[in-house]
Amino acid sequence: MRVIRLFFWLVLVQLLTVSYSYATPVSLGDMKIVEGELCPSDYRHITIEEAKVFKRKLCSSIQPSEIVWLENHAAIGGVEHDCMIFTQNDNKPSTPSASICQKPIECDASSELIIAPGAHDYCAEVGDTRGFDINHNNICTKYGRGNFIGYKYLYTKRSRRPDDESRIKTAMCEENDKPLKNVMGEIVACPYATEFVKGMSSEDHCAYIWNEYIWEEKGLDYNGNSICKNYGGFEEYIYRVQRRIINLQPSENIWEYSYFRRDFYAPDGSSQTFPTEHVLSNKIVGQRTLICQKEERPRLVSKDKFIDCPSYDEYINGLRSITSNCSIECPLYSEFVKGHSVKDHCALKGGDLGYDINNEINFCKKEGKGFPAEYVINEEGVKTLICEKEYSSNIIATKNKQEKSGIECPKGTEFIDTNKYQPRVQPHCKMINGAPGTNEKGVDICAKAGSKFEFYEYPKGIKTLKCNDNISSSGTGGHRAETAGGNVR
Numbered sequence: 001m002r003v004i005r006l007f008f009w010l011v012l013v014q015l016l017t018v019s020y021s022y023a024t025p026v027s028l029g030d031m032k033i034v035e036g037e038l039c040p041s042d043y044r045h046i047t048i049e050e051a052k053v054f055k056r057k058l059c060s061s062i063q064p065s066e067i068v069w070l071e072n073h074a075a076i077g078g079v080e081h082d083c084m085i086f087t088q089n090d091n092k093p094s095t096p097s098a099s100i101c102q103k104p105i106e107c108d109a110s111s112e113l114i115i116a117p118g119a120h121d122y123c124a125e126v127g128d129t130r131g132f133d134i135n136h137n138n139i140c141t142k143y144g145r146g147n148f149i150g151y152k153y154l155y156t157k158r159s160r161r162p163d164d165e166s167r168i169k170t171a172m173c174e175e176n177d178k179p180l181k182n183v184m185g186e187i188v189a190c191p192y193a194t195e196f197v198k199g200m201s202s203e204d205h206c207a208y209i210w211n212e213y214i215w216e217e218k219g220l221d222y223n224g225n226s227i228c229k230n231y232g233g234f235e236e237y238i239y240r241v242q243r244r245i246i247n248l249q250p251s252e253n254i255w256e257y258s259y260f261r262r263d264f265y266a267p268d269g270s271s272q273t274f275p276t277e278h279v280l281s282n283k284i285v286g287q288r289t290l291i292c293q294k295e296e297r298p299r300l301v302s303k304d305k306f307i308d309c310p311s312y313d314e315y316i317n318g319l320r321s322i323t324s325n326c327s328i329e330c331p332l333y334s335e336f337v338k339g340h341s342v343k344d345h346c347a348l349k350g351g352d353l354g355y356d357i358n359n360e361i362n363f364c365k366k367e368g369k370g371f372p373a374e375y376v377i378n379e380e381g382v383k384t385l386i387c388e389k390e391y392s393s394n395i396i397a398t399k400n401k402q403e404k405s406g407i408e409c410p411k412g413t414e415f416i417d418t419n420k421y422q423p424r425v426q427p428h429c430k431m432i433n434g435a436p437g438t439n440e441k442g443v444d445i446c447a448k449a450g451s452k453f454e455f456y457e458y459p460k461g462i463k464t465l466k467c468n469d470n471i472s473s474s475g476t477g478g479h480r481a482e483t484a485g486g487n488v489r
Helices: 002-019 048-053 055-061 312-316 395-405
Strands: 030-035 067-069 075-077 098-103 111-114 122-125 148-155 167-173 187-189 194-197 205-208 234-241 243-249 254-259 262-265 271-274 287-292 299-302 326-329 334-339 345-348 372-377 383-387 413-418 428-431 453-459 464-467 480-482 486-488
Touching (some): 048 055, 055 187, 111 167, 194 287, 372 395, 395 413
Parallel strands (some): 067 098, 254 480, 334 383, 413 464
Antiparallel strands (some): 030 098, 148 167, 234 287, 234 486, 243 254, 262 271, 299 326, 334 345, 372 383
């Protein structure tokens, strides 16, 4: 019986030990930046994993324009390089002239390694609650970071289940690191155990990874401030997934809009997979974005106080039309886009080509114009959306194509393009009022190629000569299919 009881207590102790064990932290010891590719004795290069976890601390330690060596010829750039981490095989803007090295911290069996992102990582007595190192120094006051607040158990990775074993015991000081910004005011590196979160009407910010387990509330930044307090409160987090055009079968000219397969762990720890028929990657992709309950919306503003303008949604959905007296005002997180043949609209900054302010509706597809071809920008900086299937020429798109062709058209003529399915028909200039299918000298271009004139079409906003099917294929772009992408909730 004593043997059974002893065995029971040993098992219980083991279970309790497992339940309250935490991950071995990635840490930084004494750090030095030295000239050349070699580290001093007792020091070693900082690894890519360490650089990712302590990106903000490393980036702020080097000159803004500097690039320094990491382990295995990887490198990290300063703020002017957006704190970018380069692998061994990446092209670097310049060859690093220095190395960033560390002397790892080694704690004995009677102490534990503590991460102190606002101060300096250290060894503390097991079970310490005061923020003292093994020499009884207050680690926060020692490094001029104010008083010790307490310990938090933070996560440094989102790609695993948020349990006790993945938490890192972290010393919190009154003065902790702030997000690092470039000269444009954009966040380029977040403090330890935080991640960049894109705001819509609210500001971009850094938040703790799995912040709902740190603050027991969603929508807070790393200081515990409610980001949506001026916009009706927190609604949800989504991931904006970049759409990508991929050539699935080049021989058949089949294209498809697709998005990367995303695996991430939900708050309950269950793995969620967003499938796509053609899996491109198993990496975590997409931008974590905070949505507030009352996001700012585009609006139509009347230039005449006696004329009423419809709401933006009524206009976009075709319920009401507008006159030149109504102008569109876009929220700061979006930008105005003029449509060459589709409606003028507000588009999400950094969103996918041709999509709306929510990055969900494809304007060209919605209005039967094929896929979005490009944005062209005029001298005033206004963007115009060009679709695949246009029915008139766009001056800027035509000018850009003409410059690429190297053809200069005399005054009184216009540039005419040809598609790739008519190899014997070359781009040329045509008299504006000249006979259809002729060049500026009156030569019948189709007849010269052994065919006859059929019509002009306007793919991508460029006037294009179409001769009959003896020398061309039917259609201009092949079959195109489209699948969903965009926001993942």
